[in-house]
Amino acid sequence: xxxxxxxxxxxxxxPAGLVWLCLFALPLASFLVFSFWSVRARIMRPDFTFRNYxxxxxxxxxxxxxxxxxxxxxxxxxxxxAYLFAYAIRFRAGRYGDLLLFVTLIALFGGYLVxxxxxxxxxxxxxIINSLLMFLGIxxxxxxxxxxxxxxxxxxxxxxxxxxxxxxxxxxMRSIPDDLIEAARDLGAGPIQAARDMVLPLCERGINVAFLxxxxxxxxxxxxxxxxxxxxxxxxxxxETQFSxxxxxxxxxxxxxxxxxxxxxxxxxxxxxxxRSLAR
Numbered sequence: 001x002x003x004x005x006x007x008x009x010x011x012x013x014x015p016a017g018l019v020w021l022c023l024f025a026l027p028l029a030s031f032l033v034f035s036f037w038s039v040r041a042r043i044m045r046p047d048f049t050f051r052n053y054x055x056x057x058x059x060x061x062x063x064x065x066x067x068x069x070x071x072x073x074x075x076x077x078x079x080x081x082a083y084l085f086a087y088a089i090r091f092r093a094g095r096y097g098d099l100l101l102f103v104t105l106i107a108l109f110g111g112y113l114v115x116x117x118x119x120x121x122x123x124x125x126x127x128i129i130n131s132l133l134m135f136l137g138i139x140x141x142x143x144x145x146x147x148x149x150x151x152x153x154x155x156x157x158x159x160x161x162x163x164x165x166x167x168x169x170x171x172x173m174r175s176i177p178d179d180l181i182e183a184a185r186d187l188g189a190g191p192i193q194a195a196r197d198m199v200l201p202l203c204e205r206g207i208n209v210a211f212l213x214x215x216x217x218x219x220x221x222x223x224x225x226x227x228x229x230x231x232x233x234x235x236x237x238x239x240e241t242q243f244s245x246x247x248x249x250x251x252x253x254x255x256x257x258x259x260x261x262x263x264x265x266x267x268x269x270x271x272x273x274x275x276r277s278l279a280r
Contacts, residue, residue: 031249032253032257035250037249038051053258057258060238063233063235063238066234067235068219070154070233070234071219074161074214077154077158078165083200086166087195090170090174091181104163104166116156119159123152125144130142147228150233153224153229161213165213165214169203169207173202173206176202200278219235220236221236235255235259242255
């Protein structure tokens with residue numbers, strides 16, 4: 001009976017497993033195979049060589065490091081703001097918590113390019129910030145460094161990724177009973193101490209998920225750096241170029257898997273560091 005029940009449950013999982021196999025696992029495996037091939041006369045040759053990975057490190061090593069640092073800054077800023085916002089929704093907002101959560105969900109439905117163009121108009125030379133500063137007499141001419149800079153990339157991506165980071169952290173906080181926070185306050189813990197010593201350790205999983213989403217999406221993005229970052233500043237731009245204009249799929253695949261491996265290493269280090277810091 002138990003084996004029949006297991007087979008019955010597996011039949012329900014079969015369609016989802018088939019979709020995962022066809023749309024994710026097989027394409028990923030094929031690109032992994034392509035990464036060891038070579039291109040001669042704009043034709044892919046089924047060789048087995050590590051030349052593409054060596055070229056990725058030697059030619060794009062500085063871009064890879066800059067991409068990881070930028071994605072790390074975006075993920076840390078996004079995760080920190082998401083934790084504070086989720087804490088406010090769960091423990092401080094009271095009856096307005098559901099409204100703030102609804103606003104967070106509504107932000108998910110905004111178009112990606114719409115948000116990019118919105119921040120481009122806000123940070124531009126004729127944008128809202130420069131216009132306000134000139135109206136107040138703080139500056140005499142528009143500030144050009146607000147747009148087409150890494151700061152603009154961090155702000156735009158952090159704004160876009162914030163709802164994706166708030167929801168898993170808030171989901172972890174939902175399981176924390178109010179009695180636990182009240183007991184901590186009865187023992188003399190202030191709001192900051194309670195949030196740090198009681199809530200933070202219980203939200204480890206949600207924080208890891210929020211950082212994972214923020215970092216991986218930011219590391220692989222190439223649209224935002226193109227529109228508000230001033231062009232080729234992230235690894236995603238060069239990967240996209242290899243697949244589109246260069247027609248060098250083996251090189252693009254090697255760059256993609258190199259970025260993926262480096263990103264997973266950073267995420268693992270963050271998870272390890274967070275666990276060590278919370279264990280103290």
